[in-house]
Amino acid sequence: MKIEQLQSELIEYAKSIGVDKIGFTHASPFHEMKNRLKRQQQLGYQSGFEESDIEKRTEPLLLLDSAESIISIALAYPSKMEDAPTGKKGARRGIFARASWGVDYHVAVRERLKLLEEWLRERVQHVQTKSMVDTGELVDRAVAERAGIGWSGKNCSIITPEFGSYVYLGEMITNIPFKPDTPMEDECGECRLCLDVCPTGALIEGGQLNSQRCVAFLTQTKDFLPDEFRKELGNRIYGCDTCQTVCPKNKGKSNWIHDEFKPDPELAKPLLQPLLQMSNKEFKSKFGYMSGSWRGKKPIQRNAIIALAHFKEQSAIPDLIAIMNKDERPVMRGTAAWAIGKIGGPHAEEALRKAKAVEKDEEVLREIDKGLKLLIS
Template sequence: MPLSDELKAFIVQRAHTLGFAQVGVARAEPLPAQGLLAWLHAGLHGGITYMDRDPDLRLDPRMLLPGAASVIVLSSNYYFPVEDKKDSARGIIARYARGDDYHTVLSAKLRQLVQEIRKHAPAAQTRIAVDSAPVLEKEWAHRSGIGWRGKHSCIISPPYGSWIFLSEIILDLELPADQPMEERCGSCRLCLDACPTGALIRPYVVDSRKCISAITQLKPDQPIPIEHQAAMGNHLFGCDLCQAICPWNQGQLPPTTEAGFSPRPYFTNPLLTDLAGWDEAQFLQRTSRSPIKKVKYAGFMRNVQVALRNGKQL
């Protein structure tokens, strides 16, 4: 077996041991610029201002790691079988945000995996990314065979559906590349029709200015736009509407094995009136190690107040 094949097999084995669901490899090469630049120039990134910084870095991993030859993409399953109640008196928090912050959980695992890689290749240079570095992770996930890009823009990867986190290791060693997965959405447009704000303006393109997930994560000093408050309903942080309706996310999906992604009970079907009673100390205690803490107490309570008004509880 060639050394590159041997190293890849080792990486895959160790990644699975660490709890990653899938591993794929793509060649580190420049990505087409047209889609990203058109999205930015149209202002569709809205308040996600970091997307406007350093687009050249996002388009070429070799600018992030000189000598980069491979992009290792890893998926992590965060699905758990919990039924969300259709009750306007209860808040909705996106599934990904009900447990520990995936950035922290996966960064630790990536660092462990890099240590394992260096046991086989001590001189290897790497750069890790967990939805933080300027990496177009969905494009790399498609190129590496992890899944295909659904019309809601999320990566769909049977048997996990789109309930997956993505993370990457950019490596200066050439590994055998995997083949992209064929798109399987066909003529389905359930996700496009499910978005109450019309944020999915066409297949694969999201207008972040209208996206409920992005709106609930506006900075604490920013008000929720009046024109989107009613459509926000009882969403408090994030939104799963376009994913929840996807046929690939139905049925008996494998539950996550990562304890850190298990939902905290007070983030599943919480009564809005209970949340409205939290003081800042309670918020900080209950959002410790949670992605929700990014909106701070003021931002979370802003969202709770909008949800209470929408549910006619104010």
């Protein structure tokens, strides 16, 4: 079978299995991305979650020595929620970012890539492939940009004409020399809304991201959240969508396409207080199928405490006092102490002073002192 026919049939098959966009590019190095990553490393902007070897991230031949081309795929996910519950006093709610609504996208995209690999194996002798999603070596965005899926926006997301930036990306390196697609022209123009509204200034001019300041990254950390970011967290318990929701290219893009990505409103916007006492087993049972569960319950619970402080939710004080006094995890005890001071109320000072008299951990003691200062500020 000729390459052109194979490529055409592969595109049709991809559509039939729920791939919303597919593009092709050559397997040569990503020189511009390599320079960007080196700069990011020098500036200390990396999150620590990504592959640390920049050569592997930008040299496809290091990952598959017979590489000729790379197939990039995109799956659209919803930007809106039907019947979204509303939080209220005594029943405050947090929010998972849209990329964590529905089934874990790593699973969904990998399933499509696996089907594409099987389809190629049935038709091409000695075909070689290597697929990856998000946690793989290659930079999904760089591949998608060069394969014509969309352009790389100032918000560091791939923006597609059809679905905006609400797309999951994955790619497959192969030894088949497919015809490369043409990259798209950047359509951001002079717009800088995402840069201007980023809560922590994590987006740098030219589409550079300081991951260490990005709220989406911060919600996934497990240590104490630095003071300067606590206010900016709001009620976010996983991820951040601000730079996407303000993007004009996302206006009117609902993307209600795949049932597997449609959110359960009670999980995408969960009640905060029940999260505080949830066991590991309960957490995995309830949230385990979502991508936002990958770091376990600790960051979610810490963020839920901060969100309750954001709302100054008085009904949470008994739960927070119990965490401050009994939780084995210093981060939880300390964050709860800070939150008690932030919320205030008739029992706050007494509870904090009692905790201070028996607490041994230095970091927790500092958080208790922060809580006491908040009561008198």
